Amino acid sequence: MQDEKFMHFIENIEVLVSKVLSVFMVVVILAAIWDLAVFLIKELFDVPYGTFNTTLFKIFGLFLNILIALEILENITAYLRKHVVQVELVIVTSLIAVARKIIILDLGKVTGIDIIGLGVAVLALSISYLIIRFSNSR
Secondary structure: OHHHHHHHHHHHHHHHHHHHHHHHHHHHHHHHHHHHHHHHHHHHHHOOOOOHHHHHHHHHHHHHHHHHHHHHHHHHHHHHHHOOOOHHHHHHHHHHHHHHHHHOOOOOOOOHHHHHHHHHHHHHHHHHHHHHHHHHHO
8 A cells, every 4th residue: 555655656746847847848948939039130130131041050950959849848748648758759859859960060070970970870760760650550
């Protein structure tokens, strides 16, 4: 009987922590949207005409940051709904994060081994995603 009470207590703590994380993630998403809006307005009105596309990679990075934060929020809320970590969502979030890194990558500052590592990460995550998708479809 005491074990059941303890496990129920632990489950309640997990739910509470997940709810707090959800609220904090919403705050992070709103702050990221605000940061993106301020950055866009600043770049559109302060930068001389014709130089906007030099900061496009920063803008893409900010957009992808928000998308990654939304995916993390989805992971947390999915856990709250089902009390199970959905591996497919975690892999998709990881793929987005690696894609963001590749998109904003400054090729002048990285070594070949860094690019190979990113390629291996994309390959491993893609294969993992395919395995999960095929196993879920059965």
